[in-house]
Amino acid sequence: MTNHFFNTDTIVALATASGTGAIAVIRLSGPEAITLTNSVFRGKDLRQQASHTIHFGTIRDKGKILDEVLVSLFIAPHSYTKENVVEISCHGSDFIVQQIVKLLLKKGARLANAGEFTKRAFLNGQFDLAQAEAVADLIASDSALSHDVAMKQMRGGFSQEIKRLRAELVHFASMIELELDFGEEDVEFADRDQLRALILNIQHIIRDLLKSFELGNVIKNGVPTVIVGKPNAGKSTLLNKLLNEEKAIVSDVPGTTRDFIEDEISIEGITFRFIDTAGLRETTDKVEAIGVERTMQKLSQSSLIIYLFDVTTTTPAELQSELEQLNPKERPLLPVANKIDEASPETLASFAGIAGLVQISAADGANLEVLKKALVERVNLGKLNTQQQTIVTNLRHVDSLNKTYTALDDVLNGIGLGMSGDLVAADIRRALYSLGEITGEITTDDLLDNIFTKFCIGK
The missing domain is CATH 3.30.1360.120 (Probable tRNA modification gtpase trme; domain 1)
Structure with missing residues (x-):
């Protein structure tokens, strides 16, 4: 650059x-x-x-x-x-x-x-390029966490991490290149044990960065959260309560929601994109059937599922069966019992064995704050510190980190097999190239055009 x-x-x-x-x-x-x-x-x-x-x-x-x-x-x-x-x-x-x-x-x-x-x-x-991309993320930030992460990246937090790793690799690459100049004298300037230890440490850091992308993606893009359940479970009422507005039509007539309704709110700095869907049931109504089919499509695209059920008309055994049909192992699922204001204490107590169950009344907003806290816990951000922790939010960076990791694997294999310095140096150069793509030390016109054309005109 x-x-x-x-x-x-x-x-x-x-x-x-x-x-x-x-x-x-x-x-x-x-x-x-x-x-x-x-x-x-x-x-x-x-x-x-x-x-x-x-x-x-x-x-x-x-x-x-x-x-x-x-x-x-x-x-x-x-x-x-x-x-x-x-x-x-x-x-x-x-x-x-x-x-x-x-x-x-x-x-x-x-x-x-x-x-x-x-x-x-x-x-x-x-x-650098990572900081430039963070400018766009900062402009697009719509929650406290996305703002914090973008601000840290714009101020060079992620870039410094990458540059430090790259500088350590450059040192060893230069030592190996120096060996090649003295090829006939069989000298070794780059200690292979130290190089191996360095690469293992860098790979450990890269694994942590890659692992952070799952959280970074949530922070940057929000959590697609689908509200599903049988007709008249109260899905639209719950959505309206969460959004504090009459977004969805509420009716006692089963099948009122024929399509999905989507909107978002921020809970403890995390953006949740709530999607109210058509009730899950068999139907002969063609339009309603299309709505149910779209519900299943939204389920497959979601990161979190709220399964809302009417606690006055559902037994614990029926609930367990319905939850199993949703394949909860594929993504976090939060069972929510609705209409607790209409249920007896004995009925509510019968659901005590359902793991993670939240009991609410969507109609009067009872326990809505408990539900919000449970949603944040399901996202599993843990003890996230956006001021200290380096978090990856960009898919382009993930790709470069993966390529770096693979190149470093090849370096380790080359050292283990006793390969010549020129082959080891070539693999280190591949790793350096991939790291350089992140910060812009290695760029192409196509890459720059792809990045900056996503910005607004005046920025």
Whole structure:
């Protein structure tokens, strides 16, 4: 990766969300960002002002005032992209934004591509590729945990871990390469026992990182949680209570929910994507049958199942049979007894032998907090410390870590078989390459395009 990527063009884009609002921010980056803005700005001469200053004035097109604005200056290399950057804060009218952007384009700027500001920041050495990806995760974060993990990665927590592992491998790779220069003298600069111990330690760390992805994926993308049960078990009532809104139709008529209804809430920093489904039963109604079929599809895609049943009409033996049919070993399953307000104490006591059972009343919200706590426990985050623990959330990183692990296995096999230094060095280089893909020390244009085109235009 080059540390300085010089662009001759200046890009512009709306940095805030589109749509009418109090203010909008238009961002420019490139060598002419300040000069170009100054040509349409009436106020102080922006070319004479210091970095990290804000200036009031007007944007004009041939004398016509388009808007009163605040202009923020960030002079290279002290900016997000390490280029000259200008941010114009104007009123949040779509019309005003369009007029200002059109004027800047006419003056010589071009529209930024998706993620181009962050791509320039990466290419100019502002941060590495893993940190750049964390910027997108931070923007998309919708829970306390996803925010914490993205913030730590953006500040280089994961990157430092990878760079430390790579630096240790580089040392041994250089020692083996040095041996090759003295091939005829049969010398050994890289102690094979130390190399083996290092690789075993690195593999241990990689296993922990790979294991963290299961949690990282939950934190980043939420937990798809399907609410299933027989008709009239109270699934829609429960969903409405969890969401605090009338999202689903509630009726005493069996089969009211013909399709699935989906929404999400955050519980203790974890996003749960709740899916209310059609009741599980045999039916001759073609539309309802399609709903039941879709319920089974959602079950296969879920990470957590809430099996809700009417405690007044279900026996413990019937419940056990119904739970077994759902194959609970494939994913966490939480049995929930509903309508406890209508059941006798004896009926409720008869379910004492059902492991992990939660008893609620969806109608009046009784024990809803107990249910939420049980959901968090089923996700099994354990004693997660997002400030200390390195957590992998990106599937691309998982792929590179797996390739690194495989290459290190080959190094160990090569050492065990007494292979020549050049073959061992080749396997170490493969491991270094895969680790370098994570931080961007090894990149291709296709890889960068794939990553940054997923960003919003103004970032």
